[in-house]
Amino acid sequence: MKIAILDADLIGRQKHRFPNLVCEKISAYWKEKGAEVVLKLDYENLDDYDQVYISKVFTDTPVPEGLCETDRIHIGGTGFYFDKAPNLPDEIEHHMPDYDLYNEWIESEVSKAEKVAIAEKRAFNRDNFLLQFKEYTDYSIGFMTRGCFRKCPFCVNQKYDHVFRHSPLEEFYDPKRKKICLLDDNVLGCGQWRSILEELIATGRPFKFKQGMDERLLTDEKCHMLFTANYDGDYTFAFDNISDYDLIHKKLHLIRKYTNVTCLKFYVLVAFESTDADDIENAFKRIELLMRYRCLPYLMRYQNKNDTPWKRSEYREMYITMARWCNQPSFYKKMTFREFCLANQDRIKTEGKLCTAMRAMTSFEEKHPEIAQRYFDLRFPKKVEDNWVEK
Ligand code: SF4
Structure with missing residues (x-):
């Protein structure tokens, strides 16, 4: 039996560097049955295989036209089906991944x-x-929980209305691997969050929740466990919605009772509700709050499988420049937004020519001087301004 496995994101995205867990599980499942399994790096000669599995995570990863499910060719993943991706059969879903794929x-x-x-x-x-x-060589990767109750309209995670235990740790934990990477969508929303964290901590391995955690659900006990654990890299949360402003502010205050690390990263979703000046202002308002607590924003420009609204916006260059500024902590921590744009302009040798950043900043400032005045000169503070109140 010859099995071809295609990780479409690996084939179609330059510099893609994260293993496809489904591909690894399918591989392990078939190898256990004695099949000859190949990780294929192109779409040629697929007829040579008895079964072909093509998986993709990202909707905008290109794949050959006309690719469809047949008795022999199987396609799957959020990249093909967005929020309607069918589940894998249990015997594959709960199989130890083939980390050698x-x-x-x-x-x-x-x-x-x-x-x-x-x-x-x-x-x-x-x-x-x-x-x-x-990520391919050092981590055991899996889901200890699945599901989320929030149903954020921009999220692929719509299938369930609660968070539930999915895999025991030993299902995907390989003690030979140095670290653990969890792909759970909302672990803190699971009733068994405490025992999950206890199990992870007991391994002694650094671990991380790659998809981000729901900061709105933090409590003293959760903060204590998380911030004293051997966590791997940045703690990642999300601040997607400006309507959560007061709650996020309260939770930032709580976090700062437990840790003063700056590796606290928050996804800041933009260009979802609109792509106008209000959206830019909302983003800056969230960035300002995060900055006061010495946290790192990561601007996520919304896109779905059919559309990338920010690219059609009159503020397209503003979205690009804001993302370049705050998604690179070395710039964001050292320079205000205005200084970042000026520094970009300094690199332009042709007299009179404006760089993208400068063009974005000046044209936005002309139209919306009050927003510019309030946010373009924000500076990452040397210490947390814990009693900060919005002016
Ligand atoms: S909280 Fe996170 S995982 Fe849950 S629906 Fe919203 S974005 Fe998706």
Whole structure:
């Protein structure tokens, strides 16, 4: 039996660097049955295989036209079906992933890069090069819970109306791997959040919730457990909606009772409700609050499988510039938004020519001086202004 597995995001997105968990589970399932499993890196000669599985996570990943489900070709994932993605059969869904699926591809990337370095007479550091593949090589990956009760209209997670236990940790935890990456959508909304965190902490391995956690559900006990745990990298939360402003403010205050780390990242959704000046102002207002508490915003420009509204906005360049500023902490922590745009302009050698950032900033400021005056000169503070109140 010959099985082809295609990770469409790996094939179709430059620099994509995260394993497809479904592909790894399908691979393990078929290898256990004695099949010959291949991670295919193109769409050629699919007729040579008895079964072909194509999975994608991102809706905008390109795939060949006319690709559809047949008895032999199976397509799946949110990238194809958005919020209607069918579940995998239980025997695959609950199978230990095949963490070796990508090994050959990683080795081929290493040897390609090594050849280029030799041709260019450069030194090649294998360990440094391998860092980009750490999600493939270092992590056990899985879902301890599934579902969410919030039903945010922009989210693919619409199938369930509650959070429930999905996999026991040992279903996907490989003690040979250094770290654990959880893909849960809203772990803090699960009734068993405490035992889940206890299990993770007991492994002694650094762990992270990659999809972000629901900050609105934080309590003293949750903060204590999370911020004393061996957490891996940034704590990620979301501040998607301006209507949560007061609640998020309260929770930021709570977080700061437990930790003063700056690796607290908040997804800030923009261009969903509108793509006008109000949306830009809402984004800045959320950024301002996060900044007061020395947190890092990460601007997420909304898109769905059919549309990318911010690209049609008269403030398109503003969205790009804001994202470039706040999604790069080294800029956001050192420069105000205005300073960031001026620094970009400084790099332009042609006299009279405006860079994208400068053009975006000046034209927005002309139309909306009151918004610019309030937000363009915000500076990341040296310490948390805990008693800060919005003026
Ligand atoms: S809280 Fe998060 S996971 Fe839940 S519906 Fe909203 S965006 Fe999706």
